[in-house]
Amino acid sequence: MAIPYSKINDILLNWATNDPPIEDFTVENVLYAAGLDSSYYEIVLRYLMSKTGFELIPKKMLVCPSNHKIQAFDLDEDLEGELFDCFCGESDFEAEDFILVFSFTDDFKKDALKKKLMKNQEQRHLQLV
Numbered sequence: 001m002a003i004p005y006s007k008i009n010d011i012l013l014n015w016a017t018n019d020p021p022i023e024d025f026t027v028e029n030v031l032y033a034a035g036l037d038s039s040y041y042e043i044v045l046r047y048l049m050s051k052t053g054f055e056l057i058p059k060k061m062l063v064c065p066s067n068h069k070i071q072a073f074d075l076d077e078d079l080e081g082e083l084f085d086c087f088c089g090e091s092d093f094e095a096e097d098f099i100l101v102f103s104f105t106d107d108f109k110k111d112a113l114k115k116k117l118m119k120n121q122e123q124r125h126l127q128l129v
């Protein structure tokens with residue numbers, strides 16, 4: 001199964017330079033944006049995880065029993081025994097349901113912004129000639 005690397009990287013660059021940057025996105029969000037079906041989940045997940053610490057920071061997003069996003073935590077953060085509330089009225093629930101989310105490292109955001117500026121200048125230059 002071939003991954004469209006450049007397509008995924010373009011999507012990530014776009015999201016990182018969005019104002020404000022798109023944070024806490026899921027593998028599903030990437031699949032959807034790239035027009036890939038769920039059979040690509042595993043391989044795209046592995047690709048995104050390979051960027052850990054360089055471009056992306058994976059986190060676990062706690063969701064309430066009704067599936068609302070509560071808060072993102074480091075993957076190894078221990079939430080044993082802590083209780084959480086949600087705006088929807090669910091309260092005093094334990095951290096049991098998580099979804100995997102990704103955000104961008106500051107370095108990647110800076111680099112992506114630089115690339116975008118260069119691209120824009122190139123395009124402006126091309127239009128002048």
Ligand SMILES: [Zn+2]
Binds near residue numbers: 065066068086089
């Ligand atoms: Zn809720």
